[in-house]
Amino acid sequence: MEIARIVEEKTKIPAYPRSVLNVLAAISIADDIFWAARYSREALNLVIEIVKELEKRGFIEYDHGIRLTDKGKRFLEEVGYELNFKMCDRCRGRTVVFSEILSEDVIKEFMKIQRNRPEAIQQYDQGYVTPETTLARVAYMHYRGDLKGRDIIILGDDDLVSIAVGLTGLARRIAVIDIDERLTRFITKTADEYGLKIEVYTEDLRNPLPENLYKKFDTFQTDPLESIKGLRVFIGRGIATLKGERCSGYFYLTLMDASIDKWRELQKLLLTEFNVVITEIIPDFSEYINWGYMEKMHAWQILPEQLRKIPRDGWYVSTLFRIETLRGSRGLVERIPPEEDIYYDEELASA
Amino acid sequence: MEIARIVEEKTKIPAYPRSVLNVLAAISIADDIFWAARYSREALNLVIEIVKELEKRGFIEYDHGIRLTDKGKRFLEEVGYELNFKMCDRCRGRTVVFSEILSEDVIKEFMKIQRNRPEAIQQYDQGYVTPETTLARVAYMHYRGDLKGRDIIILGDDDLVSIAVGLTGLARRIAVIDIDERLTRFITKTADEYGLKIEVYTEDLRNPLPENLYKKFDTFQTDPLESIKGLRVFIGRGIATLKGERCSGYFYLTLMDASIDKWRELQKLLLTEFNVVITEIIPDFSEYINWGYMEKMHAWQILPEQLRKIPRDGWYVSTLFRIETLRGSRGLVERIPPEEDIYYDEELASA
Numbered sequence: 001m002e003i004a005r006i007v008e009e010k011t012k013i014p015a016y017p018r019s020v021l022n023v024l025a026a027i028s029i030a031d032d033i034f035w036a037a038r039y040s041r042e043a044l045n046l047v048i049e050i051v052k053e054l055e056k057r058g059f060i061e062y063d064h065g066i067r068l069t070d071k072g073k074r075f076l077e078e079v080g081y082e083l084n085f086k087m088c089d090r091c092r093g094r095t096v097v098f099s100e101i102l103s104e105d106v107i108k109e110f111m112k113i114q115r116n117r118p119e120a121i122q123q124y125d126q127g128y129v130t131p132e133t134t135l136a137r138v139a140y141m142h143y144r145g146d147l148k149g150r151d152i153i154i155l156g157d158d159d160l161v162s163i164a165v166g167l168t169g170l171a172r173r174i175a176v177i178d179i180d181e182r183l184t185r186f187i188t189k190t191a192d193e194y195g196l197k198i199e200v201y202t203e204d205l206r207n208p209l210p211e212n213l214y215k216k217f218d219t220f221q222t223d224p225l226e227s228i229k230g231l232r233v234f235i236g237r238g239i240a241t242l243k244g245e246r247c248s249g250y251f252y253l254t255l256m257d258a259s260i261d262k263w264r265e266l267q268k269l270l271l272t273e274f275n276v277v278i279t280e281i282i283p284d285f286s287e288y289i290n291w292g293y294m295e296k297m298h299a300w301q302i303l304p305e306q307l308r309k310i311p312r313d314g315w316y317v318s319t320l321f322r323i324e325t326l327r328g329s330r331g332l333v334e335r336i337p338p339e340e341d342i343y344y345d346e347e348l349a350s351a
Numbered sequence: 352m353e354i355a356r357i358v359e360e361k362t363k364i365p366a367y368p369r370s371v372l373n374v375l376a377a378i379s380i381a382d383d384i385f386w387a388a389r390y391s392r393e394a395l396n397l398v399i400e401i402v403k404e405l406e407k408r409g410f411i412e413y414d415h416g417i418r419l420t421d422k423g424k425r426f427l428e429e430v431g432y433e434l435n436f437k438m439c440d441r442c443r444g445r446t447v448v449f450s451e452i453l454s455e456d457v458i459k460e461f462m463k464i465q466r467n468r469p470e471a472i473q474q475y476d477q478g479y480v481t482p483e484t485t486l487a488r489v490a491y492m493h494y495r496g497d498l499k500g501r502d503i504i505i506l507g508d509d510d511l512v513s514i515a516v517g518l519t520g521l522a523r524r525i526a527v528i529d530i531d532e533r534l535t536r537f538i539t540k541t542a543d544e545y546g547l548k549i550e551v552y553t554e555d556l557r558n559p560l561p562e563n564l565y566k567k568f569d570t571f572q573t574d575p576l577e578s579i580k581g582l583r584v585f586i587g588r589g590i591a592t593l594k595g596e597r598c599s600g601y602f603y604l605t606l607m608d609a610s611i612d613k614w615r616e617l618q619k620l621l622l623t624e625f626n627v628v629i630t631e632i633i634p635d636f637s638e639y640i641n642w643g644y645m646e647k648m649h650a651w652q653i654l655p656e657q658l659r660k661i662p663r664d665g666w667y668v669s670t671l672f673r674i675e676t677l678r679g680s681r682g683l684v685e686r687i688p689p690e691e692d693i694y695y696d697e698e699l700a701s702a
Binding site: 016018019021025079081082084087088096143144145148149151246247260264267271277278279280281327 | 365367368370372373378406430431432433434435436437438439440442444445446447451493494495496499500523528569596599604611612615616618619622624626627628629630631632633634675677678
């Protein structure tokens with residue numbers, strides 16, 4: 001289709017005829033453009049530009065949200081394309097149920113603590129997950145033997161995974177690195193209050209890690225920046241903290257801010273530069289809460305005015321990746337020069 | 352640990368201290384060695400050799416099955432290692448519930464048809480999944496837009512995916528290739544009886560595909576041989592059947608017959624030679640039914656006599672992989688010389 005070519009030129013994000021089909025099929029089951037983006041599994045900026053082109057051509061209309069016109073419906077029927085978006089509502093598509101793995105006390109305490117967390121700020125591209133997601137991340141680690149008796153490090157922790165891990169009392173060592181003092185202060189204060197042993201480091205991951213964090217952990221967790229440079233730094237530093245073979249790392253990647261082509265680029269990095277194996281890719285494991293600076297995002301600026309309405313939480317999701325180190329795996333140890341902008345992402349900035 | 356070194360020498364399968372921990376932790380939650388293998392996520396032949404070494408050293412004993420001795424329990428406690436094996440019991444860890452996506456009629460008909468299927472035979476390394484698994488595979492395709500209006504091919508189909516796809520009436524074209532005439536006859540007969548349009552080819556995948564199957568499909572499914580050569584042939588031929596960009600492929604890989612190191616080797620093949628992206632890796636999606644020739648397997652021969660008891664179904668599981676083609680992806684088109692033994696697998700044959 002012509003649309004794919006036009007939107008790719010605008011956004012610099014690879015666009016395919018199927019991207020357009022995905023957006024059309026998603027609109028037929030979603031109420032607004034943000035939820036349509038989730039269902040389509042296409043990058044948000046791409047979805048926005050595709051929607052504009054579809055509207056121009058009369059396939060969809062803006063009417064208290066977004067919907068297919070008769071022309072749009074007929075087209076989709078003729079092609080016969082359909083997404084049947086119905087995940088398991090017990091585990092929410094996560095494969096495990098956190099309340100079956102974690103104790104009631106842990107869940108209750110964590111729900112209470114997280115109410116007073118620092119708000120997400122744009123400076124560090126923050127945006128945190130629902131408390132249920134944080135608990136599910138910890139439950140999944142336990143399920144996989146990555147929690148009990150293990151030394152665990154979290155690189156960037158606005159999701160407060162360290163606190164949830166601490167509350168279980170199962171890990172042997174817990175460390176957190178974050179660049180944001182508001183967060184490291186909050187984690188330190190909470191740890192003191194609840195008697196959790198959490199080491200807290202306020203550091204920029206572009207710099208080499210503190211000496212005592214190299215090759216010391218069994219498991220890392222990170223919800224990385226999604227530029228390729230950001231991914232390389234967060235995941236590469238994570239791998240560098242691991243003791244050696246058969247240690248594990250968890251990270252989360254969206255299809256909102258990263259195209260499927262970028263996923264391939266990252267997977268090549270994992271398999272070649274880092275030489276690790278991917279053991280799990282579980283779609284939409286993490287659900288995020290709307291962040292306060294939504295209206296300042298690039299995506300908001302390019303959104304047709306009629307569609308500028310804050311959606312309900314849960315449209316922004318990310319996929320769980322678990323990796324393991326094997327013989328020959330290696331992490332990232334060298335310094336990243338400060339002039340290298342790990343926040344800049346061509347896919348997010350264009351259009 | 353010394354055990355890892357010893358069993359690796361015997362089996363030629365990479366073995367790590369964590370492999371031994373996984374087996375110990377799995378034994379503490381399993382009744383027999385086959386279920387312990389499932390929970391440990393280590394290769395079956397490796398598990399068997401590890402069990403022998405653990406028994407020699409008094410960590411476990413054979414007593415109507417297999418269990419930790421006090422020494423074994425104490426050791427595991429000291430290390431503090433634990434697997435908490437509890438998946439969602441609604442979707443069985445599959446992320447989707449097939450009965451919510453497929454109609455009752457499809458489910459009922461399929462359950463009836465599969466009762467008369469040909470038995471699995473060793474000659475082609477067969478072994479089929481539970482009918483619920485076949486239905487879940489089809490439901491997952493629908494969930495992901497890979498079923499309705501799509502042209503679908505199944506490479507090797509003792510799991511009868513083609514019939515389940517046919518019963519939904521949603522696919523545009525269905526083709527099956529299998530080497531086993533008993534199967535292709537059964538599928539043809541069933542298709543005739545139920546008025547399903549399924550093209551059936553009795554072919555050896557080592558040969559290039561029939562001309563009319565190249566670049567013609569949107570989706571492929573295959574449950575491949577797990578030697579690296581077998582994986583390359585099944586998946587590479589699958590990719591060669593796809594029309595072009597943003598088509599999808601599903602295959603299933605165990606940790607029973609393939610080590611985690613082999614997973615890495617395969618992933619490198621996917622990312623480099625085939626240049627596709629991996630979109631999902633969902634553990635233990637497929638559950639298999641015990642096959643009639645279990646007692647003729649190599650694993651059975653090396654099993655301590657006290658443990659030679661056919662386990663209940665469901666211990667043998669495989670992980671769902673979904674891949675997508677993007678720009679620059681390519682499949683396998685050349686002929687594989689008949690003297691190349693795609694069935695032979697060093698990991699399975701040794702010890």
